[in-house]
Amino acid sequence: MNKIVFSTNLLMGAVLSRFAISKLAGWEISINAFIEMAKPLGIDPTFFRVSTGILILVVVIGYISTAVFSLFKNNPDFKTIIPYKKWAIYANLLGLLTMVGALIAEFSLRVQPKWLLVYIALGVILFSGINIFILNKQKQ
Template structure:
């Protein structure tokens, strides 16, 4: 199960890297999509595309980091668990932003992008659920040190 969990994080990182490259390399379908979305809110489509590329690229890095944490970390140190929590929450936020863009800015939402974003949110939630006991202990320890 641990290997499957790690591989899903690796796959999510690879998928998000592909989308990051498409934004930075100005692939025609990416440029067209951002021209469509940026016109809705009056933003420069190139700036919107590049900014989105950075956001998605960081999300990809969070999944690669989680891959390493899942496979190679035996000690559940609170800093490692904290990083894992931040990574999952960042990915959820980035994908929620992508879904908002798809549904409210794009004239015709791309179904495949919606499915991928929802899948990545589900994986991030699985990441949180898989470490729920350690997260609870870590948060409990943080609360007890504040007193």
């Protein structure tokens, strides 16, 4: 088990789960942010918020399941069910691309970017890139 891939996927899943919950539960801070960001696009802010929340939830599930699957990847029965390496690469690639989209939205749709969100997105991009690099180097 690669401890870096395990711990970074678990960390990213935990951090991003807060953002999925805030969007899907309709927290006031999330509602206000999406009203601001939907205005330049001319779309319904509720649809934008919920669809973004669902996308982030999918990313969270990908990250956390990758961490859990890494615990069982050496089990011979598990290998026939789920190809761990492909799953982990796809989950990290989805997270990376989602955070690139978040950065684009943050800088192009907001009046002033929220720097904490920018730093979190950059961290997820960095860790996902490192994980993809590590996974591509593995033989299995």
